[in-house]
Amino acid sequence: MSGGLIVREKEPLNLEMPFSSLDGFITPDESFYVRCHFPIPEISPENWSLKIEGEVDAPFELSYDELLGMESRTIAATLECAGNNRIFLEPKVKGVQWGLGAVGNASWTGVPLSALLDRAKIKAGAIEVILEGADEGEVDKSPKLTGKISFCRSLPLRKARADVLLAYQMNGEKLSANHGFPLRAIVPGWYAMASVKWLRRIIVTNKPFNGFYQSLDYSYWDRSGPLPTLAPLAEQQTKAEIARPENGETIPANSTYRIHGAAWSGTGDITRVEISLDSGANWREAKLLGEPVKNAWRLWEYEWQTPANPARHTIVARATDSRGVVQPVERSADRGTYMINHLLPVSVEIR
Amino acid sequence: MSGGLIVREKEPLNLEMPFSSLDGFITPDESFYVRCHFPIPEISPENWSLKIEGEVDAPFELSYDELLGMESRTIAATLECAGNNRIFLEPKVKGVQWGLGAVGNASWTGVPLSALLDRAKIKAGAIEVILEGADEGEVDKSPKLTGKISFCRSLPLRKARADVLLAYQMNGEKLSANHGFPLRAIVPGWYAMASVKWLRRIIVTNKPFNGFYQSLDYSYWDRSGPLPTLAPLAEQQTKAEIARPENGETIPANSTYRIHGAAWSGTGDITRVEISLDSGANWREAKLLGEPVKNAWRLWEYEWQTPANPARHTIVARATDSRGVVQPVERSADRGTYMINHLLPVSVEIR
Numbered sequence: 001m002s003g004g005l006i007v008r009e010k011e012p013l014n015l016e017m018p019f020s021s022l023d024g025f026i027t028p029d030e031s032f033y034v035r036c037h038f039p040i041p042e043i044s045p046e047n048w049s050l051k052i053e054g055e056v057d058a059p060f061e062l063s064y065d066e067l068l069g070m071e072s073r074t075i076a077a078t079l080e081c082a083g084n085n086r087i088f089l090e091p092k093v094k095g096v097q098w099g100l101g102a103v104g105n106a107s108w109t110g111v112p113l114s115a116l117l118d119r120a121k122i123k124a125g126a127i128e129v130i131l132e133g134a135d136e137g138e139v140d141k142s143p144k145l146t147g148k149i150s151f152c153r154s155l156p157l158r159k160a161r162a163d164v165l166l167a168y169q170m171n172g173e174k175l176s177a178n179h180g181f182p183l184r185a186i187v188p189g190w191y192a193m194a195s196v197k198w199l200r201r202i203i204v205t206n207k208p209f210n211g212f213y214q215s216l217d218y219s220y221w222d223r224s225g226p227l228p229t230l231a232p233l234a235e236q237q238t239k240a241e242i243a244r245p246e247n248g249e250t251i252p253a254n255s256t257y258r259i260h261g262a263a264w265s266g267t268g269d270i271t272r273v274e275i276s277l278d279s280g281a282n283w284r285e286a287k288l289l290g291e292p293v294k295n296a297w298r299l300w301e302y303e304w305q306t307p308a309n310p311a312r313h314t315i316v317a318r319a320t321d322s323r324g325v326v327q328p329v330e331r332s333a334d335r336g337t338y339m340i341n342h343l344l345p346v347s348v349e350i351r
Numbered sequence: 352m353s354g355g356l357i358v359r360e361k362e363p364l365n366l367e368m369p370f371s372s373l374d375g376f377i378t379p380d381e382s383f384y385v386r387c388h389f390p391i392p393e394i395s396p397e398n399w400s401l402k403i404e405g406e407v408d409a410p411f412e413l414s415y416d417e418l419l420g421m422e423s424r425t426i427a428a429t430l431e432c433a434g435n436n437r438i439f440l441e442p443k444v445k446g447v448q449w450g451l452g453a454v455g456n457a458s459w460t461g462v463p464l465s466a467l468l469d470r471a472k473i474k475a476g477a478i479e480v481i482l483e484g485a486d487e488g489e490v491d492k493s494p495k496l497t498g499k500i501s502f503c504r505s506l507p508l509r510k511a512r513a514d515v516l517l518a519y520q521m522n523g524e525k526l527s528a529n530h531g532f533p534l535r536a537i538v539p540g541w542y543a544m545a546s547v548k549w550l551r552r553i554i555v556t557n558k559p560f561n562g563f564y565q566s567l568d569y570s571y572w573d574r575s576g577p578l579p580t581l582a583p584l585a586e587q588q589t590k591a592e593i594a595r596p597e598n599g600e601t602i603p604a605n606s607t608y609r610i611h612g613a614a615w616s617g618t619g620d621i622t623r624v625e626i627s628l629d630s631g632a633n634w635r636e637a638k639l640l641g642e643p644v645k646n647a648w649r650l651w652e653y654e655w656q657t658p659a660n661p662a663r664h665t666i667v668a669r670a671t672d673s674r675g676v677v678q679p680v681e682r683s684a685d686r687g688t689y690m691i692n693h694l695l696p697v698s699v700e701i702r
């Protein structure tokens with residue numbers, strides 16, 4: 001544990017929230033999971049600037065102070081690591097062994113990416129926007145990309161213009177180094193590898209970008225077309241996670257127990273969370289808490305009148321979103337080691 | 352050896368021409384290298400058809416007889432496996448260990464792909480054409496593509512329309528099963544993985560295709576843009592290969608020896624081949640034979656008056672093409688295990 005977070009990796013730093021500690025819509029900075037690919041860059045705002053270049057008529061550079069002087073916006077957004085829940089995959093796969101807690105929800109304050117793109121005057125024919133972080137290091141997959149590379153991801157121009165925020169505040173405080181100081185992208189509804197931290201450059205392109213982190217990594221086999229094609233991970237898949245009970249928990253018989261958790265989806269609002277107390281044979285409606293907030297998770301609860309006699313129960317939660325997408329029972333192998341949203345049972349003992 | 356060819360792999364079948372046997376502009380079918388990814392499909396023309404579909408207004412299907420009834424064209428084209436010369440890489444890398452002979456030049460007769468595309472009436476917004484072969488099997492790289500896949504590659508629409516031939520004859524004879532019967536693509540100037548064999552389907556798309564054989568395989572890191580991007584292999588790199596002498600050959604002193612070979616380039620005509628007899632210190636002009644034929648190799652020779660005394664010599668050949676591209680001394684690591692065209696020395700003993 002490190003300040004309440006589970007250490008999954010020290011170098012680079014990968015910290016997980018113990019999901020059983022979920023207790024509110026907003027995840028505080030110190031409880032928010034941390035995902036790094038390389039050492040955290042030490043950036044002082046005086047020496048930092050953001051460049052906007054590529055297929056634009058008016059490339060420019062922006063200082064930290066100039067950025068803070070621009071009109072800002074605050075949004076809530078749930079970030080989930082694309083490898084969240086990986087520890088539950090069988091057989092075991094490579095990669096950081098995330099449990100339930102590589103996910104968090106925060107409010108983010110910053111400048112809409114569209115404002116910068118408008119100022120740069122995008123040329124006709126531009127199709128993507130590459131976000132480049134200042135974090136760098138070596139990678140090792142075949143074909144080998146030699147030397148140091150920076151973490152970067154591209155977005156379709158349409159998404160970049162729609163709702164992407166360049167955030168310098170998290171939950172009303174200056175962004176911490178762990179979370180991307182001085183500036184990070186927030187790409188609502190997408191897995192968090194798209195929300196590039198320690199932003200230093202924005203490049204508009206007229207060709208599809210096929211960088212390391214959207215081809216050899218953070219990709220899956222998309223079979224929606226005539227033949228399978230390697231596609232970058234994008235939208236968060238519809239999912240409910242149970243915070244309590246934890247797997248293996250003992251629960252008093254003949255009592256009222258609050259089963260609760262969070263649910264989210266990158267393809268719509270959460271419209272329903274159901275609970276099964278018998279391993280998926282029967283389902284009951286859970287209560288959605290609060291009001292829906294676009295691109296943020298929805299907390300939910302279910303009051304369980306526990307049985308009078310000792311027994312084992314396997315509890316499962318499943319979410320449905322406003323597009324009718326229901327969380328799947330089984331997992332598609334085409335997703336590699338990412339996009340893990342099949343149903344995860346929680347075993348408890350009534351005593 | 353198998354009918355004069357070196358067996359590099361039996362299943363799937365991968366056969367190489369002993370390059371020292373080069374003795375003419377045209378490589379006969381039985382001397383032509385064979386590259387397979389999966390078992391060779393057994394196809395009878397009666398049960399075969401070619402489908403043209405996707406982003407077209409008039410999809411259609413074509414029988415073998417209909418194809419033979421269309422206006423035909425005959426072109427010469429050099430095909431080179433993208434992994435040719437792999438055996439010379441140090442340290443050793445995975446993949447079929449091709450020597451000098453995964454290359455050949457033939458005349459190909461068939462129907463221009465553009466004729467079929469015109470007939471299918473391509474929709475506005477189409478950007479690529481996928482060629483799919485009937486050869487199928489399983490592959491194993493991460494992210495794992497489960498189940499059987501067919502061999503397929505896409506071409507930019509511009510290239511597909513420009514000069515791609517769908518060939519049913521090789522050197523005036525019906526295509527053999529080894530070379531793609533009943534129909535294969537010939538993509539002039541490109542590495543031969545693009546010249547899909549056993550063609551069964553042509554799919555026009557309005558999205559970039561990122562299939563297995565142009566992303567996890569047959570790709571390289573392209574650094575021509577602002578950030579490295581994984582790109583499909585395409586044009587053959589400028590190269591001269593020495594057929595004779597072979598490495599380790601003994602040559603009589605005080606005699607006339609004919610050093611000879613072939614040179615080719617996917618980016619222009621070969622304008623020059625030079626020979627060094629001293630490991631690259633000094634260069635002499637070789638004689639280009641015949642006339643240039645677009646997208647075909649150029650044979651060359653150099654008459655060497657060998658020294659009077661016993662000695663060791665390291666012979667190197669290097670090619671230059673009409674765009675001024677000179678064969679490189681060193682190899683770029685970004686090319687992975689493909690596009691091998693750095694200078695390859697041949698050691699001989701004068702005795």
